[in-house]
Amino acid sequence: MRRQRSEQIIYLLIRLVMYSIVLVIGYILFDIIRNGLPALSWEFVSEYPRKSGAEGGILPAIVGTMSLLVGTIIVALPLGICSAIYLSEYAEQNRFTAMIRLAIITLAGVPSIVYGLFGLGLFVLFLNFGTSILAGSLTLACMILPTIIVSSEEALRAVPRGYRDASLALGATKWETIRTNVLPYSLSGIITGSILGIGRAAGETAPILLTVAAFYLPRLPNSIFDQVMALPYHLYILATQHPEADKVLPLQYATALVLLLLVLGLSLGAIIIRIHFRKKYRW
Amino acid sequence: MWKDKAMRLLMLSAASTSIFLVALIFIFLVKEAAPFALKPGLDALFDRQWIPVSFVQERYGILPLVTGSALVTGLSMLFTIPLSVLGAIYIAEIASPVEREILKPFIELLASIPSVVLGFFGLVVLAPLIKSLFGLGTGLSALTGALLLTLMAIPTVITLSEDAIMSVPRAYKDASRALGASDLQTIFQVIIPAALPGIIAAIMLGVGRVVGETMAVLMVTGNSALMTWSPLAPVRTMTATIAAEMGEVSFGSLHYQALFWIGLVLLAVTFLLNIIAQRVLVRYGMMK
Numbered sequence: 206m207r208r209q210r211s212e213q214i215i216y217l218l219i220r221l222v223m224y225s226i227v228l229v230i231g232y233i234l235f236d237i238i239r240n241g242l243p244a245l246s247w248e249f250v251s252e253y254p255r256k257s258g259a260e261g262g263i264l265p266a267i268v269g270t271m272s273l274l275v276g277t278i279i280v281a282l283p284l285g286i287c288s289a290i291y292l293s294e295y296a297e298q299n300r301f302t303a304m305i306r307l308a309i310i311t312l313a314g315v316p317s318i319v320y321g322l323f324g325l326g327l328f329v330l331f332l333n334f335g336t337s338i339l340a341g342s343l344t345l346a347c348m349i350l351p352t353i354i355v356s357s358e359e360a361l362r363a364v365p366r367g368y369r370d371a372s373l374a375l376g377a378t379k380w381e382t383i384r385t386n387v388l389p390y391s392l393s394g395i396i397t398g399s400i401l402g403i404g405r406a407a408g409e410t411a412p413i414l415l416t417v418a419a420f421y422l423p424r425l426p427n428s429i430f431d432q433v434m435a436l437p438y439h440l441y442i443l444a445t446q447h448p449e450a451d452k453v454l455p456l457q458y459a460t461a462l463v464l465l466l467l468v469l470g471l472s473l474g475a476i477i478i479r480i481h482f483r484k485k486y487r488w
Numbered sequence: 489m490w491k492d493k494a495m496r497l498l499m500l501s502a503a504s505t506s507i508f509l510v511a512l513i514f515i516f517l518v519k520e521a522a523p524f525a526l527k528p529g530l531d532a533l534f535d536r537q538w539i540p541v542s543f544v545q546e547r548y549g550i551l552p553l554v555t556g557s558a559l560v561t562g563l564s565m566l567f568t569i570p571l572s573v574l575g576a577i578y579i580a581e582i583a584s585p586v587e588r589e590i591l592k593p594f595i596e597l598l599a600s601i602p603s604v605v606l607g608f609f610g611l612v613v614l615a616p617l618i619k620s621l622f623g624l625g626t627g628l629s630a631l632t633g634a635l636l637l638t639l640m641a642i643p644t645v646i647t648l649s650e651d652a653i654m655s656v657p658r659a660y661k662d663a664s665r666a667l668g669a670s671d672l673q674t675i676f677q678v679i680i681p682a683a684l685p686g687i688i689a690a691i692m693l694g695v696g697r698v699v700g701e702t703m704a705v706l707m708v709t710g711n712s713a714l715m716t717w718s719p720l721a722p723v724r725t726m727t728a729t730i731a732a733e734m735g736e737v738s739f740g741s742l743h744y745q746a747l748f749w750i751g752l753v754l755l756a757v758t759f760l761l762n763i764i765a766q767r768v769l770v771r772y773g774m775m776k
Contacts, residue, residue, distance in 0.1 A: 212672045216582060222571055223578040223591065226642060230598045233609050233639075287502030295496055296503070307763075308506040314693075314762035315513065315755060316700025318727045322734075322751040326516035330739065347509055354506070380495040401600075408602025411702040411727070415734050437604040437703075444608050445707055454612065461605050472600045476593060 234465075241462025244455035250463065253423040258443055259453050261423075263460055268425050269338075269433030270407060270467070273417065276342025276429065277349065277406050282399055284346070285353030289395075292354070293361035294383055313351035320348045321415040329416055339429040341417025348412055349402035356398020360391040393482030397475045404471035408464060410437040420446075436464045517755060521748035524548075528742070533749055538713040538724075540733065540743040548746040550753065552715045556630070556723035560705060561698050563634035563719055568641040568694055573680075573687060575642070576649035581675055592647075599643035607707035610636045615708055622720055628710030631719040636704040645694040652686020653679060685772035692765040696758045702727040726750045 252262030288305075296302040324344030334340040364387050372382040410418075418438035426433045440460045443453055450457075524532075528548075535549025579591055614635060615627030656679050664674040680687070710722025711732060730747050737744040 209670065212670060215672055219574050219578050219582060222574040223583075226571060226575055226598075227591070227594055229639070230594060233601070233606070236609065236613060237605065284502050284505055287499050288506060291499035291503035295499055305503050305506055308510045310762055310766055311510050311759055312506060314696050314700075314758045316702070316727060316758055318700065318702040318730050319513070319517070319751050319755050319758075322520075322730065322748060323513045323516055325734070326520045326748075327512060331516070347513075350506070350509070378489065378492045380492045383495075404600055408600075408604065410602070410604045411731055414731055437602055440608055441604050441703060441707070444611055457608060457612075461608050464602060465605055468600055468602055469597070472597065 237458060237461050237465055240455070241458040241465075244459035245462055249456075249459055254421070255423070257421050258439065258447060258456070259449060263434075263436070263439060263463065265423055265425060266434040266436045266439040266460070267463070269418075270436045272338050272426060272433060273341050273345060273413065273435060274403055274407055276338055277345040278399075278403060280343060280346035281350050281353055281402070285350050285399070285402075286357050286395060288350075288354045289357035289361055290383060290388075293358045294379070294387065309351045309354055312347070313355070315348075316411075317348060317409050318411040318414075320344055321412040323347070324412060324416040335430060336415075336417055336419075336432050337430045338417060338426060338433055341413045341433075341435075342429075344412045344416045345406040345409065348409065349406050352402035352405065353399050356401065357391075357395045360394020360398065361387060363394060364390045393478055393485075397479045400471050400475040400478070404468045404475070407471065408437055408468045410435075410441055413438060436460065436467070440464060513755070517748055517752050521745050521752055524742060524745035524749060533746070536715060538729070540737075540746065546742065548742065550726070550746070550750055552713045553724055553726045553729050553750065554753070555715050555717070556709070556713070557699055557725040557727070559630050559717060559719070559723055560633045560637060560709060560725055561695060563630060564637035564641060564698050565691070565695060567635065567638040568645055568698075569691060571638070572642050572645035572690075572694070573649055575646045576653055576687075577675060577680070579646070580650045580653040581671075581679065595643050595646055598639065602703075603640060603701060604703040604707075606636050606639060607704040610704060610708040624720060626710060626722070628708055628722050629720050630709060630716075630723045633705040633709035633723070633725070634719070636708060637698045637701055640701055640704065641694040641698050644697050645690045648690030648693060649683070649687045652683040652690060655686065656682045685768050689765040689768040692761050692768075696761040696765075699761075700727060700754060700758050702731050706731050726754055 249262045250267060251264055253264055254266075255261035288309075292302070292305065296305070321344065324340055324347070328334045328340035328343050329336055332340075334343075368386045368390065369382055372386040373379070377385070413435050417432060418435050419432040420442060422432060422434050440457060443457045443460060444450060447453055524530075532548050533550050535547050536551050537547040537549050538552050539545075539547040575595075579588055579595075583591060610632055615632050617627065618624065618629060618632050618635075619627030660678050660682055661674055664678040665671075669677070705725045706728040709725060709728060711724045711728055712722045713724045713729070714721060716723065730750055733743070734747055737747065
């Protein structure tokens, strides 16, 4: 592997490009952690905001985001996993299957703000849910559905064919085979993909902007028809709409840090699960 | 056996929701946007001015918003394409296995940072930097937005380009080496041309992501609906317009309908980009 000097310079340049990207990512994380940590405290995550967010904590925004995520999971997970089971286990190579695949690709490319418009038109106005946790969760669920389907299908397809054949040969029905010999082995992959989807939903602002998020609402929600504050929207408001945006900069950083920790925590969890199960099942 | 059939039916109906959902999205966007086409008519959308709130004469021309999106997207691709392609080459061909195992999750990490957090970073760190660097009155400009969008597009484009480079048969590389080509010649004259369709598809999907990105651009592009091609001018994109104005319109008004038209345009653009990219991938056998 001898390389000429001119080639080595070009290699160096490419490496430089790669590591400057890494450096920029690192700096963003560093900047938010460094400036967010000092303002982060137990009070900050456990108290209600005061003076339109200029003081106090962000408890309602955390609870709001959590309730949105729970709603999103309840809707998107069963739907996504069942779709994936159909595509991987039942679907034949025909027009209908091709249409489903086209639809999933299309859904994956729809911009998040368009999901917001759609949620506003269908859930908030047409079905009359109002701006509510219900409308927001349903909108987010639609948005992450393709992510969950694609990753779950991949996980199901990774289970070797022999597992299915053996089960069928012993007289199990198709569904029994799926339930006992396919699903258990693909569970880790399904969970990993779903967590990544949920992480995306946690950080999205545009869809909830139009369907659920409240500007300033220092109380906890009572029902799924309530509006809530949400972490990403709260950060947006503090950073751009707050009359004293400069003064509340530490609070902005702290909110950004909480959101970042939530999302990165989810991603990290997904990665750990993936590594753990990769060691367990090896085929 | 009835249970088996019932389960099949259940899975089938779950899978059909995707088709159903695409139809619903289209129907509800059209439903809310449609009345605008009758009065004042679609011509109004081709006005060169977007002044949706006015005491004199409201104008609903989406052209400045389209050029705003185009400018920001074009600029960001100017950075994204070389950075991502070189990054993908590095990960696929140059990095050691250990390096690759570290770099790949790091790039995924970038993809998982919420866009509002990047927008916030852009607002408090990048914008002041741009402001002092170019001596502007405000750092909120098309360039600031484009730089943030570059960060959002890089993970998509790097990951997909790397897949494309990895899918080039090893025999190509061996043949090239056997003919006496150096590593670098092999990369740039054999591997990259062979992976080009996949890289182009990756770029198109990156463009789709960038065009549809909302929060980061809303926070840092300055949001003035001017028709301009200057990178240092403040611009307003289609996505930012919907996000900023939908909260203040009365439902059913012309302004409201015009915002749904913008949504339809966004849907059409991203749909086309997606479909063409998929076609390219299928045509050149690069679908996994």
